Amino acid sequence: MKPRPSPGTTKQPRGIKVVIVGGGTAGWMAAVALGRLLVPAGGQVTLIESDAIATVGVGEATIPPIRTFHAMLGIDEDAFLTATGGSYKLGIRFEGWSRPAESYVHPFGQIGTDIAGLPFAAQWLRARQAGDAENLDRYSLEARAAETGRFSRPIANGDSPLSRIGYAYHFDAARYAGFLRAQAEAQGVTRREGKVVRVETGPAGIAAVHVADGTRPDGRPDGRPDRRPDGRIDGDLFIDCTGFRALLIEGALTAGWEDWSTWLPCDRAVAVPSSADAAPLPLTRAIAQPAGWRWRIPLRHRTGNGHVFCSRYMSEDQAVARLLDAIEGEALADPRVIRFATGHRRQFWSGNCIALGLAAGFMEPLESTSIHLVQSGLQHLLQMLPGTGAASSVVIERYNRVMTAEFVRIRDFLVAHYHLNARPETFWRDRAAAPIPEGLADKLTLFRHGGRIFRESDELFNETSWLSLLTGQNAVVEGHDPLCAALPIDRAATRIAQIEQVVTASLAHMPPHAEALARFERR
Known part of the structure; x- marks a missing residue:
């Protein structure tokens, strides 16, 4: 023993x-x-x-789930923003993605509220087709605050749109x-x-x-x-x-x-920092260019600039020159070219x-x-x-399956930006004509027939994100949800107008973004 x-x-x-x-x-x-x-x-x-x-x-630039990650780790938001020169972000403004003179905001947070038991999107699409509704951005507090340079963290009052503000960070x-x-x-x-x-x-x-x-x-x-x-x-x-x-x-x-260059052929990026904005907007800018797009990310101590492009349509020297010509403020370093697949x-x-x-x-x-x-x-x-x-092999297989699905769904969302364009340049015409993934084709078909958008299980981009993209880039939609007919169009239009009024009133209570950031500068 x-x-x-x-x-x-x-x-x-x-x-x-x-x-x-x-x-x-x-x-x-x-x-x-x-x-x-x-x-x-x-x-x-x-x-x-x-x-x-x-x-x-x-x-x-980030999206709202990072706040969940930080909360899980017990990271203090003020300490994080102070350490990283961070600023707030309420969405992304896409400039020239449909046509050169058009733009729209993909906002974080909720757009509108349900009307007569139906999602706001269904009632808004019907009203817009009848000429009784404004552009979608008018009903998003985050979109309007981003465009006007305002920001507020969510307040405690659960009945106010100010309690549901969706935001992320630049850092x-x-x-x-x-x-x-x-x-x-x-x-x-x-x-x-x-x-x-x-x-x-x-x-x-x-x-x-x-x-x-x-x-x-x-x-x-x-x-x-x-x-x-x-x-x-x-x-x-x-x-x-x-x-x-x-x-x-x-x-x-x-x-x-797994190579996706057939659907997303951009393979280069040029990055360069520049001097900070005096009054930074709480949004990321994505600006369409002849062979790709340009980003602009405002931090407190500098601005991040970059140019993503396809080398089959533009040389590295041309891409660098376009970026340097477009920079607002003084460049703080030499341009850096990043090659990727x-x-x-x-x-x-x-x-x-x-x-x-x-x-x-x-x-x-x-x-x-x-x-x-x-x-x-x-x-x-x-x-x-x-x-x-x-x-176990079951665990490994599940992880690979889940992560592949995550990548695929994000890929389809990105491809939609390129597919739904009406720009004149060769790069963009080729992107509009190129085949698209089957899952994206299904989404566009569902939207075309009645404006329906379905979120697949835990898909990252929800119905609001898809609605912002599809309507912002003029995706074709025929008809509307037949259940909308249960509410007369004039009553639906009245309710939609009231939602806009609430958003406008809430916006007046949000201070300038620069004011929200000023407290970090004093530390």
């Missing part, structure tokens, strides 16, 4: 060891989320990054990574400086990564801290945040690539390795979804997190 262990000597099972390879926004988002949840349970989280490897730094991506790093290290995450020079594979997938030493080519120390000769770092779970290189998921495990890994999770951020896939930042896809990948991972043993 084996002796019983004495009190205090019982060996506790070790927690899961997670190794995150790569820093930047994706790496540190993973570190702060996993550190908060795993370290208190005895787990270990190590992040490996090299100061010698630059990050892409995309993702300065400096490099500062955000630094902010998250401080949060993660305070939670017990270990940062390891160095370049991964070898990936060791095994039956589970990745067995370990080897980090280079810190010596110069002549063998002398380079003075950088926390380096060890060919340090071997093993783990139970590896998170690939190595950007477009996809060092683990593709370089070592050959997860495969649109698509995703065929396997986001392979063996014991999960790809996040650019290692998982890329879609141009037209609807500010880059950071959301990192967040979504993390949230699904946390739901299916394995222990120290291998994850």
Whole structure:
């Protein structure tokens, strides 16, 4: 009979060891989320990054789900905005996407309220067809506040539109990574400086990564801290945040690539910061260009500018020149060209390795979804997190299926922007004539016949988002929901006009965006 262990000597099972390879926004988002949840349970989280490897730094504009992510992590909004030079965002203004002189706002938050038991959209479409309704933006508090430079956080009164304000942020991506790093290290995450020079594979997938030493080519120390000769770092779970290189998921495990350049052919972006606006609007601008589009993102300390384009229709030199000519204010750095391919890994999770951020896939930042896809990948991972043993094939297959569906639905939303255009340039005519994915074709057909919009399960973009896009870019709609006939058109028009009046009254209670940001400048 084996002796019983004495009190205090019982060996506790070790927690899961997670190794995150790569820093930047994706790496540190993973570190702060996993550190908060795993370290208190005895787990270990190590992040490996090299100061010698630059990050892409995309993702300065976000969408409202980031607030849920921050709430889960206990991140204070004021501290976050102060640290990152952040500003508020109420939506995206699309300029020239249908025709050169037209624009519309894709707002966050709710548009209108139900009328006679039917969604506002159904009654508004019927009234607009009868000439009894204004443009959709008139009924969105967020759209009108964004255009007029006003902002307010939601108030406590649940009956007011001011209590339901939907918003997100603009922020400096490099500062955000630094902010998250401080949060993660305070939670017990270990940062390891160095370049991964070898990936060791095994039956589970990745067995370990080897980090280079810190010596110069002549063998002398380079003075950088926390380096060890060919340090071997093993783990139970590896998170690939190595950007477009996809060092683990593709370089070592050959997860495969699903190419979407047929539907989204833009393959270059030029980025350059410029001086800050005196009175920044709380919106992202997406401005159509002859072979792509241009973004403008107002932060408190600077403005982010970029030009996404297709190299088959415009050279890099031409794209840089167009961006520099369009900048409002002084350029603060030299333009930086980023080359990319649109698509995703065929396997986001392979063996014991999960790809996040650019290692998982890329879609141009037209609807500010880059950071959301990192967040979504993390949230699904946390739901299916394995222990120290291998994850079951069912878990891995489900994760890959869910993430593929997320990417596909966002892809279709982006493709719709290009498909529904009436611009004259060759690039745009080609985009309008190109075949579209089957799921998008179904959505457009449903909208054409009666203005119906259906949200698929947990699809990111809801009915309001699709309505803003489809009506903003003049998608064809024939007829309306027959149930609208239960309410006479004049009564529906009266109710719609009342909604506009409530929005107008609410707008008057929102201070200027610059005033909302001023308190951060005083810190």
